[in-house]
Amino acid sequence: MGFNSFQFILLFLPALLAGWYIFNRFEKFAVADVFLCLMSLYFYYSFGASFLVILLVSMAGNYLLSFFMDRISGKRVLKTVGVLFNLALLFYFKYLGFFVDNVNALTGGTLTARQILMPIGISFFTFGQISFIVDRANGKAPHYPVLKYVMYTVYFPKLIQGPIAFHEEMISQFEDKSLRRFDADNFAKGLMSFIIGLGKKAILADTLSKVVVYGFHYTYYLDTITVTLVMLAYTFQIYLDFSGYCDMASGVSLMLNYKLPVNFNSPYKAATPKELWQRWHMTLSRFFIRYVYIPLGGSRKGKIRTMINVLIVFALSGLWHGAGWTYICWGLMQGLLVVWDNLGIVGVKDKDGNKSGKFLFRKEPLLWIPHSLGNAFTFIMFVVSLVFFGSQNMTYAIQMFKQFFFFTYPGFLYKTSENMKLAENYLPRQLATQLHMSDGVMNIIYVTTFVIILLISAIVMTRKNTQEMVETLRRDGKTIAFLTLIFIWSFVSLSNVSTFIYFQF
Template identity: 65%
Template sequence: MGFNSFRFILIFLPILLCGWYGLNKIKFYEVADLFLVMMSIIFYDSFGEGLYKILLLSIFVNYGISVLIYYIDNRKADSKGKESIKKIIKVIGVLANLLLLFYFKYLGFFTENLNALTGTTFSAKEILMPIGISFFTFGQISFIIDRANGEAPCYSFTEYALYTAYFPKLTQGPIAFHKEMIDQFKDKSLRHYDADKMAKGIMAFIIGLSKKVLLADNLAKAVNYGFTQTYYLDTITVALVMLAYTFEIYLDFSGYCDMAYGVSLMLGYKLPVNFNSPYKAASSKELWQRWHMTLSRFFIKYVYIPLGGSRKGKLRTMLNVLIVFVLSGLWHGAGWTYICWGLMQGLLVVFDNLGIIGISDKKRSEDNNNVKKEKYLLGDKALVTIPRGLGNAITFVLFLISLVFFGSKNMTYALQMFKRFFFWTYPGFLYRTVENLAIPENYVFRQLLTQLGMQNAVIWVYMITFILLLAICAVVMRMKNTMEIIEETTYSKKTVAAFVILFVWSFISLSNVSTFIYFQF
C-alpha cells in the first residue's frame, strides 16, 4: 500500500486524518500518538511478509539502549567512568544496527565476493529485505550516537516509537533527526486542524503523485526495457534511455518525498526537505547539496566530520570525501555498480574542491536592480571560469553518465552500456523501446491510425510520446520546487481547478500502480 494506491487514498488516509484530529480534538493526546504509531505499523505491514516485526524489534532494542544510558547517567559514579561506559554502549548500539542492516542487505553480496576471492563455497540463504531498512536504521543510529554524546534526552517510549515508525518518512525517508520530529510531536498547538496546512499538504501530495504516476512511471516503461536489452541497443537509444532514466529516478524519488511531505503536513507536521532542484546545480558539489539532502547531512555529521572533515589537509580531505561517497553508493545497494557510482560522484566532488574550474553567475545587485554583479561558485581564483549555464549542462551530463552504473543490474551490463554509448552503433532497438509507451494518453491516436489502416504510423505516436515526456520533464526540472510552489500559490478558482484536474488525471492512472525505486534501499 504505497502512497500511489487506491487503498491509501480512499481508505487509509481518510481514516488516519479523522482518527488523528478526532482524538486530538477531545485532548486524548497520548491515545492520538498511539493511534498514529498503530497506523504507521499497519501501513508498513501492508507491504506483506510480516516484516513489521523487524521494525518493532529494532525500535525496542534501540529504546532499550536509550534507557540503559539513562540509568548510567543517574548512577553514583565519577563522570569519566560514565563517559567510558557510554562510549562502549554507543559502539555496541551502532554495531547492532549495522549488523541488522548487514544481515538483510549485504550478507548475500559479502558471501558472493568472499567465495570469488577465496574459492570457498559458502551459501547465503535468500533473505527478504525489509522495505526502507536503510532509512529507519540510519535514523536510529543517529539517535544512539546523539543519546550517548548527551545531545538527546531519554524520550518516552511512545515518542521514540512515533519518531521511528512515523509512516510518511518510514519507507523512503527523509532521514529525519530525532529532535526535528519529536519536538513537533510534543507541541500541542500543532495538533489542531489548520486549513492552510491541509491545503498545502494536499497540493504537495498531488504534485508528488503526478510526478510519479504521470511522468516517472511512463518513462519507466521505456527505461526498464532498455536496461534489460543492453546488448541490443544502439547509441541513440542508449542516450535516450539514459536521459529518460535520469529524469525518472529524480521524479520517482522527489515525487515520493513530495507526497510524504504533503501527508505529514496534513497531520500538522513538517518533514525536512530532501530536494532543492538538484538538476539546477552547476557543479557536482552543488548537486549533492541539493539531492537527497538528509542523507548527505547524515554522512557529513556522523562520518565525514568524525574522520577529520577538512581539518587535516587536502589529501585527507579528499580521502574523507571519497569514503563518504563510496559509503553512500553502498548504502544505495549491495553491488559493485553502486560502489562505482559512489566513487565516480566522489571523484567529481573532489575535483570541484580543487578549485580548478570556477562557475560565474551574474546576479542582480541588491542595491541597484539595473546593475549586475558577478557571483562565483567554487571560488573566484579558479584557473578556468565558465558560465553557470555551461556548468549546469556539464554537471547534468556527468550525473547522467554515472547513472549507467546505478541502473545496470551488474558491472557486465554497465560496461556494455558504456560501450554502446561511446562507440557508435546503429540501427538498434529504438522502435522496440518506444513501443513500450502504449499508454492511455495516446490510446485514441493509436486506434485512429489503426482504423485508417496506418498501423506502421503508430510507431510515430510512441516516438512523439517519448519526446513529449522528455520535454515535459526538462521543463519540470527548471521550474520552482514543490516547497516554493505551495508557499507561493494562492487559492484562486483557476488554481483549485488545475489541481483537481491534475489529481483526477493521476488518480485514473493508478490502474498502472508501480513501486518506488527507493523502496529497494
C-alpha cells in the same frame, strides 16, 4: 500500500486524518499518539508481517540501549554496541549475499547465503536510530518517553523512503500541543503538495519507467541514439520518482501539521556536483557529514585527508543505495566529481555572473565558466554516472558505455518506443489501425509520445519546485481546476501503479 495506491488514498489517509484530529480536538493527546503509532505500524505491516517484526526488534533494541545509558557507566561502549547492533541488522538483511559472493570470488569458495527478503526502508529507519544512539551517548539527546520514541521511529510519512529525520526535529514537534489543532492553511498546502507529487509519480515517472526497464533489460541490443534517450528517461524518472515521493510525504505530514526536513531541492538546477549533493537527498548527505565525514576529521586534517574523507563518504553513500559494485562505482564517480570541484581548477560563476566559491587547493581558479555551462556539465556527468546506478551489474554497465561511445544505429529505438502504448495515445493508434496505416506510422506515434514525455519532464524539472509552487500558487478557481485534473489523471493511472525506486534502499 504505498502513497500511490487506491487503498492509501481512499481508506487509510481519510481514516488517519479523521481519527487524529478527532482525538486531538477532545484533547486526548495520548490516545492520538497511540492511534498514530498503530496506524503507522499497520502501514508498515501492509508490506509484510515479517518486516514489522524486524522493525519492532530494531526499535526495542535501540530503546533498551538508551535506557541503560543513564544507569550504567560506559556510554562509549553502549554507543559502540548500539551502532554495531544497527549495522549488523542492516548487513544481514541487505549486504550478506553481496559479501558472500565477493568472498567466494576472492577465495574460490562455495559459501552460500540463503535468500533473505530485505525489509522495506530498512536503511532509513536504521540510520535514524543510529543518529539517536550516537547523540544519546554524546549527551545530545535525552531518553525520551517510549511513546514519543515509537512515534519518531515509525512515523509513516518518513518510515519507508525517508527523509532521514533527526530525533530532535521530529519529537519537538510531537510535543508541541499547539500543532495538534487543525490548520486549514497547512492542510491546503499539504494537499497541494501531495497531488503534485502524485502527478510526478503516476503520470510521468511511471510512464518513463516503461522505457527504462526495457532499455536496461535489453542493453546489448540498444543503439547509440536509444541509449542516449533511455539514459535521459532514467535520469528524469529517478528525479520525478524520488521528488514525487518527497512531495507526497511532506504533503501528508503537513496535513497532520508536522513539517518534515526538506530532502529534495531542484538538484538538476545545480551548477556544480558539490551543489547537486546539497540539493539531492539532502538528509542522507547531512547524516554522512555529521556521523562519518566530521568524525573522520572532515576538512581539519589537511587537503589530502579531506579528499580521502570525501571519497569514503561517497563510496559509503553508493553502498547505502545498494549492495553491488555498480552502486559503489556510482558513489565513487560522484565523489571524484566533488573532489574535482574542490581542486579549484575550474570555477563556476553564479547566475548573476559573479565569481564565488571556496576551493581546497587554490584561492582563484585557473578558469571561470558561465553558470549555464557548469549546469550542463553537472547534469551530463550525473546522467553518465547513472549508467552504473541503473545497470544490473558491471558487465551490463560496461556494455551500456560501449553502446553509447561506439556509434551504431540498428533502429532499436522503434522497438523501445513501443513501450509507449498508453491510454493517452489511444485515439491516434486506433485511427492508424482503422486507416490501415503502415507500421512506420505507428512507430512515429510511439517515438513522438516518448519525446513529448521527455520534454514535459524536462519542463517540470526546470520550473519552480513543489515547495515553491505551494507557497506561491493562488488558491483560485484555476488552481483548483488544475489540481483536480492532475489528481483525476493520476488516480486513473494508478491501475498501472509501480513501487517507488527508493523503496529498495
